Amino acid sequence: xxxxxxxxxxxxxxxxxxxxxxxxxxxxxxxxxxxxxxxxxxxxxxxxxxxxxxxxxxxxxxxxxxxxxxxxxxxxxxxxxxxxxxxxxxxxxxxxxxxxxxxxxxxxxxxxxxxxxxxxxxxxxxxxxxxxxxxxxxxxxxxxxxxxxxxxxxxxxxxxxxxxxxxxxxxxxxxxxxxxxxxxxxxxxxxxxxxxxxxxxxxxxxxxxxxxxxxxxxxxxxxxxxxxxxxxxxxxxxxxxxxxxxxxxxxxxxxxxxxxxxxxxxxxxxxxxxxxxxxxxxxxxxxxxxxxxxxxxxxxxxxxxxxxxxxxxxxxxxxxxxxxxxxxxxx
Amino acid sequence: xxxxxxxxxxxxxxxxxxxxxxxxxxxxxxxxxxxxxxxxxxxxxxxxxxxxxxxxxxxxxxxxxxxxxxxxxxxxxxxxxxxxxxxxxxxxxxxxxxxxxxxxxxxxxxxxxxxxxxxxxxxxxxxxxxxxxxxxxxxxxxxxxxxxxxxxxxxxxxxxxxxxxxxxxxxxxxxxxxxxxxxxxxxxxxxxxxxxxxxxxxxxxxxxxxxxxxxxxxxxxxxxxxxxxxxxxxxxxxxxxxxxxxxxxxxxxxxxxxxxxxxxxxxxxxxxxxxxxxxxxxxxxxxxxxxxxxxxxxxxxxxxxxxxxxxxxxxxxxxxxxxxxxxxxx
Numbered sequence: 257x258x259x260x261x262x263x264x265x266x267x268x269x270x271x272x273x274x275x276x277x278x279x280x281x282x283x284x285x286x287x288x289x290x291x292x293x294x295x296x297x298x299x300x301x302x303x304x305x306x307x308x309x310x311x312x313x314x315x316x317x318x319x320x321x322x323x324x325x326x327x328x329x330x331x332x333x334x335x336x337x338x339x340x341x342x343x344x345x346x347x348x349x350x351x352x353x354x355x356x357x358x359x360x361x362x363x364x365x366x367x368x369x370x371x372x373x374x375x376x377x378x379x380x381x382x383x384x385x386x387x388x389x390x391x392x393x394x395x396x397x398x399x400x401x402x403x404x405x406x407x408x409x410x411x412x413x414x415x416x417x418x419x420x421x422x423x424x425x426x427x428x429x430x431x432x433x434x435x436x437x438x439x440x441x442x443x444x445x446x447x448x449x450x451x452x453x454x455x456x457x458x459x460x461x462x463x464x465x466x467x468x469x470x471x472x473x474x475x476x477x478x479x480x481x482x483x484x485x486x487x488x489x490x491x492x493x494x495x496x497x498x499x500x501x502x503x504x505x506x507x508x509x510x511x512x513x514x515x516x517x518x519x520x521x522x523x524x525x526x527x528x529x530x531x532x533x534x535x536x537x538x539x540x541x542x543x544x545x546x547x548x549x550x551x552x553x554x555x556x557x558x559x560x561x562x563x564x565x566x567x568x569x570x571x572x573x574x575x576x577x578x579x580x581x582x583x584x585x586x587x
Numbered sequence: 588x589x590x591x592x593x594x595x596x597x598x599x600x601x602x603x604x605x606x607x608x609x610x611x612x613x614x615x616x617x618x619x620x621x622x623x624x625x626x627x628x629x630x631x632x633x634x635x636x637x638x639x640x641x642x643x644x645x646x647x648x649x650x651x652x653x654x655x656x657x658x659x660x661x662x663x664x665x666x667x668x669x670x671x672x673x674x675x676x677x678x679x680x681x682x683x684x685x686x687x688x689x690x691x692x693x694x695x696x697x698x699x700x701x702x703x704x705x706x707x708x709x710x711x712x713x714x715x716x717x718x719x720x721x722x723x724x725x726x727x728x729x730x731x732x733x734x735x736x737x738x739x740x741x742x743x744x745x746x747x748x749x750x751x752x753x754x755x756x757x758x759x760x761x762x763x764x765x766x767x768x769x770x771x772x773x774x775x776x777x778x779x780x781x782x783x784x785x786x787x788x789x790x791x792x793x794x795x796x797x798x799x800x801x802x803x804x805x806x807x808x809x810x811x812x813x814x815x816x817x818x819x820x821x822x823x824x825x826x827x828x829x830x831x832x833x834x835x836x837x838x839x840x841x842x843x844x845x846x847x848x849x850x851x852x853x854x855x856x857x858x859x860x861x862x863x864x865x866x867x868x869x870x871x872x873x874x875x876x877x878x879x880x881x882x883x884x885x886x887x888x889x890x891x892x893x894x895x896x897x898x899x900x901x902x903x904x905x906x907x908x909x910x911x912x913x914x915x916x917x
Contacts, residue, residue: 299779300750415867443642444806445864448850452863470779473809473852500854514784516813517854518836524791525784525813531749532779 259330260287261464262311262432267334268323269306269315269488271535278535280306282488283324285562288432293458293465295479295496297472297511299532302485304468308434310334311466312349313341328432347377350425350463352454354437356417359424360409366393366420367405370427377428392423395460396453415446422454426461433458436468451478472515476500484508487533487543490562494569504571507544542574550575589632592768592800593654598663600624600649604872621872623649624824626663628898633767636794636801638811638832640847641821644871647804649824651772654802655689656680667768685715688761692773694753698745704731704756705741711764730759734789751782758789768800775810787813808851812836817905820844823871823879826898830905840907842884878910886911 269281281303288294298304309315311326326334333344353359361369370389393401396419409417425433439447455478458465467479475482476496483493492505503509513526530547533539539546545555554574562570563577605611605618624646631637639647652658654665665672667683691697698707708727712718718726728738734755745753754774761769775783793799805811811818818835820828828841839845850864866883869875878896881887890910898906899913
């Protein structure tokens with residue numbers, strides 16, 4: 257099997273506080289293959305954004321990576337010195353954040369911001385960089401890119417700004433783009449456009465994408481595989497169609513049932529009782545056990561590890577580890 | 588027979604966004620106005636959920652605020668149970684006020700952080716003189732129970748609760764004056780999906796129990812489909828289409844409704860190929876001529892650029908404001 261583009265192993269992120277250390281991410285492992293779109297879903301506080309931040313080395317101190325490793329094409333990037341990480345960030349890993357206004361500098365024109373990024377990472381002339389910037393803007397669907405490139409961010413609408421941010425993320429031709437809720441601040445009709453643009457431009461440049469969102473619909477339309485996080489742990493990961501249509505982890509299936517859709521007929525939505533635990537009160541055993549409809553004794557004492565399942569899926573649930581154990585003794 | 592509870596007729600709201608007087612004089616500019624809501628009419632029947640959907644700037648929240656009296660309409664009339672609410676004041680308005688309430692989007696902003704939950708919930712009762720002393724406490728306990736919290740929570744502060752629990756508190760407060768009509772302005776947009784499901788289910792249960800009428804405002808079509816009996820689709824402050832809840836999703840008539848539906852991410856992964864969404868919402872300060880949707884509309888012709896379409900009866904209990912539909916071009 258080919259080496260994955262990004263490999264995350266047993267990643268632990270901790271935030272020390274006065275009242276003890278909070279574990280925001282607890283032994284999370286996953287891979288992203290070259291050119292693949294991996295969706296990362298979960299509710300607020302599940303650790304989606306922290307995962308993204310850890311990969312690009314932007315965990316805010318005092319938070320820190322307390323364990324595990326992150327490899328980009330086999331080379332460790334979680335323990336790099338800041339200046340070495342800076343060369344990777346932007347050049348090899350691009351970023352798109354939720355709010356386009358915070359990722360663009362209001363005092364510089366779009367041209368200045370994109371050409372600066374291009375020239376920081378690639379050795380090209382000013383003129384060449386500008387031409388590339390225009391081509392990029394054109395590709396992300398900014399009408400009359402040659403004329404608009406000298407405008408300031410506030411001249412663009414929300415959707416257009418997010419296109420500029422995508423162009424900026426791709427300016428140095430990264431291998432991986434981390435998009436953290438790229439469409440959450442946008443209206444549905446604009447969201448659809450931005451998803452299309454992201455998919456197209458990343459595919460055409462062969463960039464892999466880690467798409468962080470709380471919106472299962474966006475994942476279903478965009479991702480190849482999806483990872484479901486719950487309370488800082490990986491609940492389930494697998495091909496998007498399998499996970500969306502036949503979730504195996506009780507949390508994933510509860511989550512899917514709670515989403516109203518355009519075709520469902522049920523009068524009531526499935527609801528998961530309670531709420532995700534706070535980081536300082538994660539139950540022992542499986543983090544989901546107090547809310548789980550299928551809970552049994554083992555779930556309350558022992559944390560389930562992700563188990564490989566047919567079809568390249570992994571599920572961290574004792575329902576399946578029991579089965580796996582039984583299979584092993586019989587086989 | 589459906590009995591109308593809320594009747595909205597020709598409702599408009601303009602905002603003065605002119606520069607200061609001196610600038611206008613020096614720069615020789617006139618006043619400028621933003622039309623947030625333009626000539627909107629609809630009826631909400633007793634016991635039903637009427638939803639308004641639209642993207643940002645479509646005027647949903649402005650309409651909600653006018654209905655509950657937080658904003659004065661610039662033109663048009665709102666009638667509650669047959670009585671006009673515009674221009675009404677004093678005791679009449681006070682007795683009407685008790686009968687409707689509002690739930691806001693952000694439960695972090697809508698609850699006073701310095702008040703105990705019990706006082707927050709009791710405020711409407713006290714304001715309308717509906718309960719006193721021990722009776723209030725009992726009633727607050729009952730309401731907390733009703734929304735899935737416990738009577739003991741009355742002594743806590745809002746910051747001790749999660750987003751979903753706060754929205755439950757906001758619902759308890761809305762129910763405390765025993766209203767008939769509740770305006771819900773994006774009540775679940777700030778919540779996670781699993782919590783959203785809890786709140787939506789709760790709202791439906793309460794509706795059945797107390798025979799409530801809802802005006803439900805949302806940008807999320809799937810949520811609206813789940814909640815509403817009838818739906819109004821807003822575009823740039825105008826009603827594009829009013830339709831029966833399910834029918835809007837099976838037979839959307841207005842090109843904008845169709846575009847909105849096409850834009851919803853497909854969770855079923857049916858492989859549905861959607862049409863590309865064209866363009867963005869124009870600036871409401873300087874809206875396009877004629878039908879404001881014409882620059883994005885695949886069916887637009889010259890008439891659409893000149894004339895503004897009026898809502899026409901769609902023959903299925905709804906109304907559509909579109910020349911293409913009217914002329915059978917769509």
